[in-house]
Amino acid sequence: MTPARPRAAERSTTKTERSQDFTGKLLRGTDWFEHYYSGERVAVLATGAEASSILPEILHTAAAVTLFEESPTWVTPIGIPTGVLQRLGAKAYLRLAVRDPWIRRQLTPHESYDSPRVQVSPSYYAALQDPRTRLVHWPAYAIVEKGVRAADGVEYQVDTIVIGATSRFAGSPPQPRRNPAS
């Protein structure tokens, strides 16, 4: 399980770094927790498990958040003891909390390929449906000067990019290639 808030000892002390191309702020690991987002447009590249704790927190102050959710996760509003109940509770919560069937589909983890773990987050689904949040389920493929490019061909321009610690980009953020598609 990813803790909802990183413990103080685990918090990274590195300051905001700058990607060689991106002109805004690039936050990695747990740096997202120490940054103030007032009025900023933020992109979050993270797995659903991490996003469930990052998104509600950032949305308190950010002007807009674009979430590139890499893999969905089951969520319950309160802790439910392990077992069948947990999964049933998560399914029922998703059904009740998210009205749009397509978004619900995007948020449903795959039976065999996604993690079966259940996260506890009372505010994730509400944050996802906030008008300031945009859920992008296309894979992100490059960080460029002004933001993130995704496989749907759109450049999502933002002021700050947060890369989650378990994101597939945690090791190296996606870089644009020299020669775009031939």
Place this chain on the structure above:
Amino acid sequence: MSYDFEAMLQTIKDKQWCLADIDWDAPGAETMSEETRAKMAPFMADLVWIEHIGARGFAALAKKAPTATIREIYHYFHAEEQKHANAELALMRRWGMLENGEIPEPNINVKLAIKVFDSYGDDLPLISLAALIPLLEVALDGALVKFLTDEVSDPLCHEVFRHINSDEARHISVDFEVLELLGAGGSIQRLVQTLAILDPRVLVGLIVVFVPLINKVRDDVVAMGLDERKLMNAMRRFEKIGARGQNTQKLFIYHLLRLMAGMITDRKHPYHRFLADPMVRITSYVPARILGKPQSWVDGLSPEAVAS
């Protein structure tokens, strides 16, 4: 030797492109004559929607993918089809085909396809979509897009379709490799796959949605001047690539669609008189109202290269 899906996934990641890579205001838009514009506008609208439906098809395939790698490939393909639809919309805007910047309204056959996907797209057996999508793609790639690039001299249009065709070539090659993989199972597995096609949802999807959708586009494009031989060549490609796969040959649905492709191209075949034409007519009477509100993926199209 089995196909390396991992390597293909890497190639797909490496070959990503973005609408912002293209200068949508580059000179050349003036080469579009008033006459071509009027002729092409409904065709482009159909093309955009067929790409968008194709995207939804890949989303359904991703749910059923046999391996995690293939699932990720389908995720990319889903996004890429959406990208193609967006790029075609951007071309429409460049040529002044979008009235007040509005996304064109889908025709009734597209709306029926949307309805079918919304209702049970994710429950359809993998094999049915896995076989249907390559047929759609060779038809799109080989006939419709070729027709468009022959008719339109705007250099930007050719640039955009170079990108799109390069993506589509990968889609088609993966589509057939997945068929090959599905055909590799034992005879019992193939029997189950064959029975799955008898699923009423597949039959409804094929007869009520696919047949009239394809026939309408086919007739519209031929009426606009597409050489029927080109359509025939495109469909022959489906047969040719399929014939290369030993295991694909064992799939009943492949042969079914291969025969169907032949019937679609041959306008004199009784298929048109007894099935396709009546279905086009009947579906044209379906009031869109009764289909209800489509799911929100339908609103995902945009000609904008940048979202902020």
